[in-house]
Amino acid sequence: MGVKQISIFVENKVGNLAAVAKIxxxxxxSLASISLADTKDFGVLRLIVDDAYNAAxxxxxxxxxxxxxxxxxxxxxxAPGSLYKILTLFEENNINLExxxxxxxxxxxxxxxxxxxxxxxxxxxxxLKSNGVKxxxxxxx
Amino acid sequence: MGNYFQPEIECASREEIRAxxxxxLVKQVKHVYDNVPMYRERMDEMGIKPEDIKSVDDLxxxxxxxxxxxxxxxxxxxxxxxxxxxxxIQSTSGTTGRxxxxxYTQHDIDLWDECCARAIVAVGGTKEDVVHVSYGYGLFTGxxxxxxxxxxxxxxxxxxxxxxxxxxxxxxxxxxxTILCCTPSYAAYLAESINERGLRDQIHLKAGIFGAEAWTxxxxxxIEDKLGIKAYDIxxxxxxxxxxxxxxxxxQTGMHVxxxxxxxxxxxPVTGEVLPDGEKxxxxxxxxxxxxxxxxxxxxxxxxxxxxxxxPCGRTHVKMTKPLGRSDxxxxxxxxxxxxxxxxxxxxxxGYAANYQIIVTRVNNSDNLEVQVExxxxxxxxxxSDITAKEKELVAALKAMLGIYADVKLVAPxxxxxxxxxxxxxxxxxxxxxx
Ligand SMILES: [Zn+2]
Numbered sequence: 001m002g003v004k005q006i007s008i009f010v011e012n013k014v015g016n017l018a019a020v021a022k023i024x025x026x027x028x029x030s031l032a033s034i035s036l037a038d039t040k041d042f043g044v045l046r047l048i049v050d051d052a053y054n055a056a057x058x059x060x061x062x063x064x065x066x067x068x069x070x071x072x073x074x075x076x077x078x079a080p081g082s083l084y085k086i087l088t089l090f091e092e093n094n095i096n097l098e099x100x101x102x103x104x105x106x107x108x109x110x111x112x113x114x115x116x117x118x119x120x121x122x123x124x125x126x127x128l129k130s131n132g133v134k135x136x137x138x139x140x141x
Numbered sequence: 142m143g144n145y146f147q148p149e150i151e152c153a154s155r156e157e158i159r160a161x162x163x164x165x166l167v168k169q170v171k172h173v174y175d176n177v178p179m180y181r182e183r184m185d186e187m188g189i190k191p192e193d194i195k196s197v198d199d200l201x202x203x204x205x206x207x208x209x210x211x212x213x214x215x216x217x218x219x220x221x222x223x224x225x226x227x228x229x230i231q232s233t234s235g236t237t238g239r240x241x242x243x244x245y246t247q248h249d250i251d252l253w254d255e256c257c258a259r260a261i262v263a264v265g266g267t268k269e270d271v272v273h274v275s276y277g278y279g280l281f282t283g284x285x286x287x288x289x290x291x292x293x294x295x296x297x298x299x300x301x302x303x304x305x306x307x308x309x310x311x312x313x314x315x316x317x318x319t320i321l322c323c324t325p326s327y328a329a330y331l332a333e334s335i336n337e338r339g340l341r342d343q344i345h346l347k348a349g350i351f352g353a354e355a356w357t358x359x360x361x362x363x364i365e366d367k368l369g370i371k372a373y374d375i376x377x378x379x380x381x382x383x384x385x386x387x388x389x390x391x392x393q394t395g396m397h398v399x400x401x402x403x404x405x406x407x408x409x410p411v412t413g414e415v416l417p418d419g420e421k422x423x424x425x426x427x428x429x430x431x432x433x434x435x436x437x438x439x440x441x442x443x444x445x446x447x448x449x450x451x452x453p454c455g456r457t458h459v460k461m462t463k464p465l466g467r468s469d470x471x472x473x474x475x476x477x478x479x480x481x482x483x484x485x486x487x488x489x490x491x492g493y494a495a496n497y498q499i500i501v502t503r504v505n506n507s508d509n510l511e512v513q514v515e516x517x518x519x520x521x522x523x524x525x526s527d528i529t530a531k532e533k534e535l536v537a538a539l540k541a542m543l544g545i546y547a548d549v550k551l552v553a554p555x556x557x558x559x560x561x562x563x564x565x566x567x568x569x570x571x572x573x574x575x576x
Contacts, residue, residue, distance in 0.1 A: 011551075041550050042552075065553070067521055
């Protein structure tokens with residue numbers, strides 16, 4: 001299951017993030033979270049939106065290169081504590097964590113949202129649920 | 142007044158030079174006609190007999206030789222002496238990966254060495270000097286040319302070759318090198334390294350002979366300041382012999398062509414028409430004393446100006462400007478020939494689209510080659526480290542192909558500048574060619 005994340009290739013240039021945000025909003029899609037992983041020259045912009053299908057079409061029409069990847073989103077009112085708990089669980093269960101980020105904003109609550117990219121989403125979701133971690137669906141964010 | 146290696150020739154009157162040229166040209170045309178089928182066929186086609194060439198005034202009647210001819214005639218087609226009389230080859234890369242191979246008899250090596258000796262003496266070299274040769278040795282003509290010249294002068298010759306900066310600087314300080322010969326970008330790099338290490342007062346350099354790539358006056362002053370030397374230019378090409386076809390004197394206002402061996406002309410690159418002194422055009426050389434690989438009217442693709450103005454150094458041979466540009470698309474980066482087609486090959490092999498742009502800049506007197514590549518869906522990943530790993534692979538493949546480091550920059554699709562639908566492949570921002 002998980003949450004659909006859209007990763008977009010962007011050059012590190014002023015105005016590039018704003019341009020993506022504009023395309024998304026003009027497609028009538030609302031942006032739940034935005035996070036940038038960057039290097040000196042380029043970045044990968046990671047979005048979670050309410051309508052990944054429409055967002056993808058809009059990006060394709062504008063010649064963006066992107067990928068849709070399932071990730072796990074977790075809501076927490078204690079980000080450092082939850083993070084520590086989850087990372088410990090991953091370590092104990094040999095879960096390979098590719099990356100994680102914090103989107104610090106939830107639509108339906110004021111809690112923080114942590115996003116994880118792992119290899120085996122279903123297995124990890126089960127693991128987290130059984131340990132009382134609150135997982136979010138696409139529409140929850 | 143300066144020092145000369147062969148004053149009777151270097152300072153001969155124009156009439157004397159002309160007489161030498163007339164005699165050698167007539168002899169050379171006959172030699173080439175008798176021994177090189179390509180020239181015989183061309184001259185026959187044009188209805189020119191060797192007897193029709195009576196002096197330099199008739200030079201314009203002869204056919205041109207191009208880089209393509211060298212490629213077509215590879216390896217022995219232009220050889221004008223039996224192989225058993227040849228003692229050496231030197232080689233340079235050609236446009237399509239096919240190399241140019243030049244042959245030398247002992248006589249050819251001797252005259253080449255003499256040309257380099259003239260260059261060394263012109264910058265103040267004597268047998269007391271320690272000549273530090275940091276050009277590459279091997280097939281490249283830089284190392285062996287200056288090495289041979291230094292032997293002729295009787296200087297102590299340090300055959301350093303390029304690279305290993307620590308060892309270069311150690312020999313420089315320990316053995317007291319006085320004349321440095323290398324590419325200008327390597328000289329700038331050495332100068333930087335010497336100053337960084339605080340060794341400026343432990344080197345004894347007085348002059349440098351820097352060639353094989355384009356450089357600016359600004360770069361000259363920078364090297365001169367940093368090393369406390371006089372920096373001189375030298376020009377040459379493997380097809381004609383190697384470095385020393387022309388060299389700078391103390392006036393530092395252009396390079397004297399060794400006219401007793403090489404007759405220069407400047408032509409309109411489009412029409413082939415010979416241009417008068419002072420006009421800018423493609424430089425063409427005829428080798429009049431070489432035996433094994435004598436080329437008639439070889440088109441260098443370098444854009445130059447010739448000047449017969451009297452030089453304060455006392456030499457009477459014509460001076461040429463530094464190349465002001467090139468008539469083809471080859472790039473010389475860090476002294477290495479780079480062709481856009483080589484970069485394209487690597488990109489295609491690695492699964493990238495052949496949509497790229499080469500940007501050459503010069504920062505702190507060092508060339509920088511950047512290859513911008515448009516991102517493709519295949520290349521993309523949501524994980525930044527996957528992308529950077531692929532980027533590193535591409536950098537390694539480019540290094541293997543070009544022999545030099547190229548910075549790869551991934552850019553968004555459809556962002557590479559297109560001019561009238563055609564992508565602009567090369568942007569050279571170095572501004573090397575001053576007018
Ligand atoms: Zn002079």
